[in-house]
Amino acid sequence: MKDFILPPKDDRDMGTPASRSATMVTLKIDGFDVTVPEGTSVMRASAEAGIQVPKLCATDSLEAFGSCRLCVVEIEGRxxxxxxxxxxxxxxxxxxxxxxKVRKIRKGVMELYISDHPLDCLTCSANGDCELQDMAGAVGLRDVRYEAVETHFQPRQNGEANPNYIPKDDSNPYFTYDPAKCIVCSRCVRACEEVQGTFALTITGSGFDSRVSAGAAGDDFMSSDCVSCGACVQACPTATLQEKSVIELGTPERSVITTCAYCGVGCSFKAELNGDQLVRMVPYKHGKANQGHSCVKGRFAYGYASHTDRILNPMIRDRIDQPWREVTWEEAIGFTATRLRDIQAKHGKQAIGGITSSRCTNEETYLVQKMIRAVFGNNNTDTCARVCHSPTGYGLRTTFGTSAGTQDFDSVEHTDVVIVIGANPTDGHPVFASRLKKRLRQGAKLIVIDPRRIDLVKSAHIAASHHLPLRPGTNVAVLTSIAHVIVTEGLADEDFIRTRCDWTEFADYAEFVSDPRHAPEATELLTGVPATELRAAARLFATGGNGSIYYGLGVTEHSQGSTTVMAIANLAMMTGNLGRPGVGVNPLRGQNNVQGACDMGSFPHELPGYRHVSDDATRAVFEKLWGVTIDAEPGLRIPNMLDAAVEGTFKGLYIQGEDILQSDPDTKHVSAGLAAMECVIVQDLFLNETANYAHVFLPGSTFLEKDGTFTNAERRINRVRRVMAPRNGYADWEVTLMLANAMGAGWTYTHPAQIMDEIAATTPSFAGVSYEMLEEKGSVQWPCNEKAPEGTPIMHVDGFVRGRGRFITTEYVATEERTGPRFPLLLTTGRILSQYNVGAQTRRTENVAWHPEDVLEIHPHDAEVRGVKQGDWVRLASRAGETSLRAHLTDRVSPGVVYTTFHHPVTQANVITTDHSDWATNCPEYKVTAVQVALSNGPSEWQRDYAAQAEQSRRILPAAE
Amino acid sequence: MTASPAEKLVAMANQIATFFDTQPGDPAEGIAKHINEFWEPRMREGLLAHAATTTADLRPSVIAALPHIRRARQTA
Incomplete structure (x- = not known):
């Protein structure tokens, strides 16, 4: 025994999953009394007592399998x-x-395993991290009596090529599969099924011929359905499935627990290192959001942090047609501060602003909005949530009283009927999708509302009960029709509505939705959704038990985004699906810290904690602490900033970690706005597309290089821990601090923990949060304060934040973006698993192996009438602009609908998107653009011009001596 | 296709009206409150200045909301 005192959250493999039973059972193991929940395995109970039973096929992330016979024990009376x-x-x-007796059995089992396993431990990539090696030691294996006639690991045996030998498969960029080291414990196969839910792996053959196989015969890992989540690699006890980084760099010797910087799921990871060399990222089993699972991005796509494209020195230039000039931090900060103050002197206090980053930490975001409010002296702050979930904020606040998503991710384990609308979790939020799929395999029902046949509609061992393939832009009509069915068929939960909501408002809403024009038969022509399917879906949701709604940007990024969110809230309220596990309204947030960026007061009308700037009491809190007067007027939102820039009243913009030129709609309008400004400051890892129009480039740091916190889509505040020193010299919060101080702020923060203390002191929903508390608890979900010292996994348990839930009338209004003879198709956009948003990070990793370019998905019928074949270059044109990309023919999209991703700047899907936006929040209408598709010869003129401008703009002069 | 600043503000105001026109109660009140809460003073002044020249392109409820739109406290 090494340790008698086990740390509270030890990483030991307990062998089998924990039992959730509340009934406790006491037994005696090797003379020690152990009390564990009923249903616990003897193996796990032993581990609880500190006794590790030898094992190979068991691991605590998977159900017990019982195949290796190494974990045998004796039980008295049996x-x-x-x-x-x-x-x-x-x-x-x-x-x-x-x-x-058991020692003899175990030794015998190990002898058999080892007789068909190479004895190259010293040069094996799993040396020191191999469970087979550990078990050989644990059982005291000293010699192997068998001399194998046939093996799986020798390339040649008996003087000829070994037919059982399968060479290493290194087709996946991140890990290898070496069948020679495989002991066929099935852990990888089970991980692929139980944890990831992809079912890409299988065992072929039987007995001695059993082999792990990816996909069908002839497939390798890359050509199979494998999504490279890494669960199999994690589960493998030997070197059979091994990270290529470990093969190259050796086994890591230290680890730091931190939070992934990709999507809003916010997975916890162990960053494993040698010195400051990152060797691998391993999903952390005690991470509350991911519970030991990961996706290809968080697990493997961190290479961008050390990519040669990273800019590590500050750069400035007077005009954007000049090459960049590398300068010291002092010069860059001084130049910036002077320019911004000059602009304000000339054009007024309101002529500058900033954009906070949803990629950066809460502390960094807080500091940027503080700089804008306290140092710039205005409220011109916004964040990329403007272009994704701002309608969620407006819609949920109006109906429930807070913009917060209502549940934690664990809630999905208790759901019975799930509506997924305008979200594609298997690509956008893959680790959540795995948890959802697990619940679906247990029998929960699924309704998908999406123009595209996303993977959830039908994939291995899951299928949606109903897929409502609506026409893009008709969300409100579909949801109102669902409400119509529920109300008119008497399926509403009157008890819930009477006790929790405003009954008069519900009565108004019921009358509104009951109008025959909202009947599914009436809206079918408009939405394209068959009325019978919609009725069946509505009945299922209203009567199928715990009903939950998960949604994404397919809901918000519409001219009626906010109305759709309110329609979703109405549905949840009228079916009584709020305030307990398994139900709720669950916005799937896009970026790692978009929730946090919103919480931290990034919006131009809201101080931290979603309090309006016109509220005197809230301003007073900050004014007292900051020693300044805060403007009581709302500031400009991103699209308004660009409008004001074109108009000439907005001249300077500080952009931390966001690429608005690529990510925001109507690229030509964005570039015109940026070009009209006198000082654009981009703080980023790379010379992104926006930097083509920047005068100052301040190098940013990665999530590996700083301390802080991210808040995920379930409001969970997770620690980000510094794993290595910032390669650019400063964490992003330090850069903001330098700029603010150069403009006279006089800030003295020396660690992000102090910034969190300030957040807690000023923002009631964060009052109980501190770094000490996060060290102790691991993570916490806000609100966390005196009323909820342990945080709040589920909102609105005893009543809505606003008091009574409010039903809002949701009249469908067609978007002004309409198809016509010139633009007869509707374009909608989305993400793919391997790439992330504008791709700045993932394009700089091996993930490009899965998605080297954006393609246009088009229905074979629409392709045929245009003479377009698979792989052809096509011109995609809208009223805003045109671009070219290759066509991919698929019936995933309905006729009349085309689809693409926006991960690659060469495609610039946003040249096509228009400046239509949500009525309430100006969130752009990315999801509906009328387009035409035609054959083309290659990149458009615009793409060539853009590439030339970008190249010109990215020139860097050699550093001055 | 990018609209002029005034055209954009008009379009935005009319779009806000499409929501409040369908709600119970006085739409003008809702529209003005929404604009006061979310529009920066320059935008509010821009709309009011445009409306001073013509209201032909504004929905009736927006026109009714105009008197309730708060004037900027300071010029930008």
């Missing part, structure tokens, strides 16, 4: 030697994990 992994505990049971 015959034979049962496997401890598959034997549940019983009251009064007396277990012996060591006896001459």
């Amino acid at each position: 015959r034979g030697t049962p496997a401890s992994c598959t034997t549940p505990v019983a009251e009064g049971m007396v277990v012996h994990t060591q006896s001459s």
Whole structure:
């Protein structure tokens, strides 16, 4: 025994999953009394007592399998030697994990394994991190009596090529599969099924011929359905499935627990290192959001942090047609401060602003909005949530009283009927999708509302009960029709509505939705959704038990985005699906910290904690602490800033970690706005597209290089920990601090923990949060304060934040973006699993192997009438602009609808998107653009001009001596 | 296709009206409150200045909301 005192959150493999039973059972293991929940395996109970039973096929992320026979034990009063992994505990049971009998069996089992395993431990990539090696030691294996005639690991045997030998598969860019090292424990296959839910792996053959196989015969890992989540690699006890980084760099010797910087799921990871060399990222099993799972981005796509494209020195230029000039930090900060103050002197206090980053930490975001409010002296602050979930903020606040998503991710384990609308979790939020799929395999029902047949509609061992393939832009009509069915068929939860909501408002809403024009038969022509399917879906949701709604940007990024969010809130309220596990309204947030960026007061009308700038009491809190007067007027939102720039009243913009030129709609309008400004400051890892129009480039730091916190889509505040020193010299919060101080702020922060203390002191929903508390608890979900010292996994449990839930009338209004003879198709956009947003990070990793370019998905019928074949270059044109990309023919999209991603700047899908936006928040209408598609010869003139401008703009002069 | 600043503000105001026109109660009140809460003073002044020349392109409820739109406290 190494440690008698186990740390509270140790990483030991307990062998089998924890039981959730509340009934406790006491048994005796090797003379020690152990009390565990009913249903726990003998193996896990032993581990709880600090006794590790030898095992190979068992691991605590997977259900027990009982195949390796290494974990056998003796139980008094029972015959034979049962496997401890598959034997549940019983009251009064007396277990012996060591006896001459089990020792002999275990040694025999190991002898057989080792007789068909290479003995190259010293040069093996798993040396020191191999469970087979550990077990050989644990059972005291000293010699192997068998001389194998046939093996799986020798390339040649008996003087000829070994037909059983399969060479290493290194087709996946991140890990290898070496069949020679495989012990066929099935852990990888089970991980692919149980944890990831992809079912890409299987065991072919039987007995001695059993082999792990990816996909069908002839497939390798890359050509199979494998999504490279890494769960199999994580589960493998040997070097059979091994990270290429470990093969190259060796086994890591230290680890730091931190939070992934990709999507809003906010997975916890162990960054494993040698010195400051990152060797691998391993999903952290105690991470509350991911529970030990990961996706290809968080697990493997971190290479951008050390990519040669990273800019590590500050750069400035007077005009954007000049090359960049590398300068010291002092010069860059001084230049910036002077320019911004000059602009204000000439054009007024309101002529500058800033954009906070949803990629950066809460502390960094807080500091940027503080600089804008306290140092710039205006409220011209916004964040990329403007272009994604701002309608969620407006819609949920109006109906429930807070913009917060209502549940934690664990809630999905208790749901019975799920509506997924305008979200594609298997690509956008893959780790959540795995948890959802697990629940669906257990029998929960699924309704997908999406123009595209996303993977959730039908994939291995799951299928949606109903897919409503609506015409883009008709969300409100569809949801109102669902409400119509629920109300007119008497399926509404009157008790809930009477006790929790405003009954008069519901009565108004019920009258509104009951109008025959909202009947699915009436809206079918408009939405394209068959009325019978919609009715069946509505009945299922209203009567199928715990109903939850998960949604994404397919809901918000519409001219009626806010109305759609309110329609979703109405549905949840009228079916009584709020305030307990398994239900709720769940916005799937896009970026790692978009929730946090909103919480931290990034919006031009709201101080931290979603309090309006016109509220005197809130301003007073900050004015007292900051020693300044805060403007009581709302500031400009991103699209308004660009409008004001074109108009000539807005001249300077500080952009931390966002690429508005690529990510925001109507690229030509964005570039015109940026070009009209006198000082654009881009703080980023790379010379992004926006930097083509910048005068100052301040190098940013990665999430590996700083301390802070991210808040995920379930409001969970997770620590980000510094794993290595910033390669650019400063964490992003330090850069903001330098700029603010150069403009006279006089700030003295020396660590992000102090910034969190300031957040807690000023923002009631964060009052209980501190770094000490996060160290102790690991993470916490806001609100976290005196009323909820442990945080709030589920909102609105006893009542809505606003008091009574409010039903809002949701009249469908067609978008002004309409198809016509010139633009007969509707374009909608989305994400793909391997790439992330504008791709600045993922394009600089091996993830390009999966998605080297954006393609246009088009229905074969629409392609045929245009003479377009698979892989052809096509011109995609809208009223805003045109671009070219290759066509991919698929019936995933309906006729009349085309789809693309926006991960690659050469495609610039946003040249096509228009400046239509949500009525309430100006969130752009990315999801509906009328387009035409025609054959083309290659990149458009605009693309060539853009590439030339970008190249010109990215020139860097050699550093001055 | 990018509209002029005034055209954009008009379009935005009319779009806000499409929502409040369907709600119970006085739409003008809702529209003005929404604009006061979310529009920066320059935008509010821009709309009011445009409306001073013509209201032909504004929905009736927006026109009714105009008197309730707060004037900027300071010029930009």
